[in-house]
Amino acid sequence: MYTHPTYDRLRTLHLSGMLHALEHQEQHPEIAAMPFLERLGILLVTDRQYGASDVRRNGAISKCLKWGLERC
Numbered sequence: 001m002y003t004h005p006t007y008d009r010l011r012t013l014h015l016s017g018m019l020h021a022l023e024h025q026e027q028h029p030e031i032a033a034m035p036f037l038e039r040l041g042i043l044l045v046t047d048r049q050y051g052a053s054d055v056r057r058n059g060a061i062s063k064c065l066k067w068g069l070e071r072c
Contacts (some may be wrong), residue, residue, distance in 0.1 A: 021046045 021043050025031045031039065038068040 017046065018043055 006022070008018070010022070025039055025042070031042070034042075035047060
């Protein structure tokens with residue numbers, strides 16, 4: 001199984017939330033035993049990726065407010 005290239009690709013694509021969700025799935029045998037499409041569905045709808053994106057976006061917004069919108 002090509003675990004490391006997948007992890008590397010998720011990092012490259014800045015999908016850290018999905019990476020953490022995949023690592024979580026690998027650590028729990030009850031999830032790892034699920035069919036591929038069910039596991040993929042869990043990854044796609046996980047709130048972790050949305051949360052990670054929101055944190056980055058909110059950080060960028062905070063910088064813009066701090067330094068002024070003209071510098072964003």
